[in-house]
Amino acid sequence: MEKTVQMYEGKAKKVYATNDENYCIVSYKDDATAFNGLKKGTILGKGAINNRVTNHLMKLLEKSGIPTHFVEELSDRETVVKKVTIVPLEVIVRNIAAGSLAKRLGLAEGTKMKSTVLEYCYKDDELGDPMINEYHILAMEFATKEEIDLIAKYSFKINDVLSHYLKDANIELIDFKLEFGKTADGQIVLADEISPDTCRFWDTVTGEKLDKDRFRRDLGHVEDAYQEVLKRLMGE
Amino acid sequence: MEKTVQMYEGKAKKVYATNDENYCIVSYKDDATAFNGLKKGTILGKGAINNRVTNHLMKLLEKSGIPTHFVEELSDRETVVKKVTIVPLEVIVRNIAAGSLAKRLGLAEGTKMKSTVLEYCYKDDELGDPMINEYHILAMEFATKEEIDLIAKYSFKINDVLSHYLKDANIELIDFKLEFGKTADGQIVLADEISPDTCRFWDTVTGEKLDKDRFRRDLGHVEDAYQEVLKRLMGE
Ligand SMILES: Nc1ncnc2c1ncn2[C@@H]1O[C@H](COP(=O)(O)OP(=O)(O)O)[C@@H](O)[C@H]1O
Ligand SMILES: Nc1ncnc2c1ncn2[C@@H]1O[C@H](COP(=O)(O)OP(=O)(O)O)[C@@H](O)[C@H]1O
Ligand SMILES: [Mg+2]
Numbered sequence: 001m002e003k004t005v006q007m008y009e010g011k012a013k014k015v016y017a018t019n020d021e022n023y024c025i026v027s028y029k030d031d032a033t034a035f036n037g038l039k040k041g042t043i044l045g046k047g048a049i050n051n052r053v054t055n056h057l058m059k060l061l062e063k064s065g066i067p068t069h070f071v072e073e074l075s076d077r078e079t080v081v082k083k084v085t086i087v088p089l090e091v092i093v094r095n096i097a098a099g100s101l102a103k104r105l106g107l108a109e110g111t112k113m114k115s116t117v118l119e120y121c122y123k124d125d126e127l128g129d130p131m132i133n134e135y136h137i138l139a140m141e142f143a144t145k146e147e148i149d150l151i152a153k154y155s156f157k158i159n160d161v162l163s164h165y166l167k168d169a170n171i172e173l174i175d176f177k178l179e180f181g182k183t184a185d186g187q188i189v190l191a192d193e194i195s196p197d198t199c200r201f202w203d204t205v206t207g208e209k210l211d212k213d214r215f216r217r218d219l220g221h222v223e224d225a226y227q228e229v230l231k232r233l234m235g236e
Numbered sequence: 237m238e239k240t241v242q243m244y245e246g247k248a249k250k251v252y253a254t255n256d257e258n259y260c261i262v263s264y265k266d267d268a269t270a271f272n273g274l275k276k277g278t279i280l281g282k283g284a285i286n287n288r289v290t291n292h293l294m295k296l297l298e299k300s301g302i303p304t305h306f307v308e309e310l311s312d313r314e315t316v317v318k319k320v321t322i323v324p325l326e327v328i329v330r331n332i333a334a335g336s337l338a339k340r341l342g343l344a345e346g347t348k349m350k351s352t353v354l355e356y357c358y359k360d361d362e363l364g365d366p367m368i369n370e371y372h373i374l375a376m377e378f379a380t381k382e383e384i385d386l387i388a389k390y391s392f393k394i395n396d397v398l399s400h401y402l403k404d405a406n407i408e409l410i411d412f413k414l415e416f417g418k419t420a421d422g423q424i425v426l427a428d429e430i431s432p433d434t435c436r437f438w439d440t441v442t443g444e445k446l447d448k449d450r451f452r453r454d455l456g457h458v459e460d461a462y463q464e465v466l467k468r469l470m471g472e
């Protein structure tokens with residue numbers, strides 16, 4: 001498969017068209033942003049780590065019955081994926097209160113939720129990715145009822161599979177963000193990435209943060225944390 | 237029924253205990269607040285109007301099968317209601333985009349929604365009544381799944397009944413806020429008020445605002461608007 005034109009450059013990845021219209025190639029960057037683009041920086045080696053971690057986890061999820069966009073890893077930073085129309089939602093899954101949820105509800109970070117919380121944000125940088133609910137999704141026609149139900153079902157299943165898998169690597173899955181897309185033939189698949197950029201990973205024993213919060217909150221050892229996740233998941 | 241001690245003074249009403257522990261007496265004030273209490277003022281005659289409009293609409297809803305807290309109007313400003321434990325949610329029903337929804341989704345005020353939107357806010361002044369969804373409600377145990385389903389069902393029904401009723405008075409029901417409570421025997425009933433303080437009412441022909449937005453946005457003729465609603469609904 002050959003890259004042709006660049007379709008899109010996002011904050012963390014570039015997306016290229018290929019000679020096959022059903023596929024595209026994503027190329028992961030070392031660029032890091034936070035607070036809706038207000039904070040900018042670089043995390044050396046992040047692109048390669050996020051590419052490999054994402055593909056590793058997507059393969060695991062495929063085996064557990066979750067359809068994903070993953071096709072083939074091409075290199076350190078580049079992967080062939082099914083081209084999809086992204087459902088304009090960030091689906092956030094939360095097991096433990098942290099970040100915006102802790103603030104919104106006045107909970108201490110680290111509070112275990114009595115049940116898993118799903119949140120939907122409308123993926124729109126200009127509006128600041130506002131939180132919405134299922135009624136907004138239907139009224140705005142971002143997705144149909146059937147699509148939302150499937151996305152919610154997949155999200156809970158992904159949470160189950162990943163939480164258990166990560167626990168064996170001494171990583172607690174606090175929360176994470178998913179994006180789903182629709183293939184040319186109308187199938188809903190997991191798209192985008194699953195990485196320390198898009199998840200909160202805490203060491204199960206020490207509580208140490210192994211994710212992008214080290215960058216957001218200037219905690220230091222940012223690169224080390226990404227490396228550590230790669231090592232725990234893929235032994236290198 | 238006799239008022240005994242004041243149980244609570246809110247921004248728009250006082251609530252008194254009575255000699256019967258299953259009932260309380262609400263007393264409507266002329267005080268007006270907006271933007272989570274940042275803006276304060278007085279709307280002359282508002283208390284009496286909101287008391288009468290609320291009771292009028294609650295009686296209409298009871299006839300349509302919605303259980304409410306309404307018991308008996310005592311005077312211009314005072315009404316006996318069933319004492320309930322308020323479910324700590326503001327339930328917002330939206331037919332047309334306005335206010336915070338228009339802002340959140342980048343819609344022009346007045347945009348008709350393709351389907352009715354329900355929103356839940358956690359009723360907590362200190363947190364600024366943050367918007368939450370059903371998953372938060374369950375995880376925080378603000379209500380059970382059965383209670384949420386019933387509250388949603390009632391809210392849609394109330395929207396239907398009121399929209400039709402108000403249209404005959406040349407009032408378009410844009411959006412409104414509801415509160416529900418639980419009686420001593422565990423029944424979910426509509427509580428609080430339904431008034432120009434808690435609804436957006438637009439004249440169906442001119443689009444003129446007949447609600448608290450006149451106060452929030454300094455549009456003038458605030459008292460006139462409240463009077464006009466009373467007149468259209470109760471002929472006086
Ligand atoms: N399989 C796919 N097909 C098409 N677009 C995708 C696919 N997977 C992810 N994308 C999109 O690629 C874009 C690039 O990713 P990213 O740099 O994270 O962008 P953003 O700055 O929007 O977060 C995102 O808009 C994402 O939704
Ligand atoms: N039937 C009822 N029993 C007990 N409390 C009620 C009932 N109906 C409404 N309330 C509560 O009475 C309080 C007074 O009303 P209001 O002045 O509007 O208060 P607030 O400033 O909290 O909005 C509110 O907290 C409301 O939830
Ligand atoms: Mg992204």
Ligand SMILES: [Mg+2]
Pocket residue numbers: 246247248
């Ligand atoms: Mg109130």
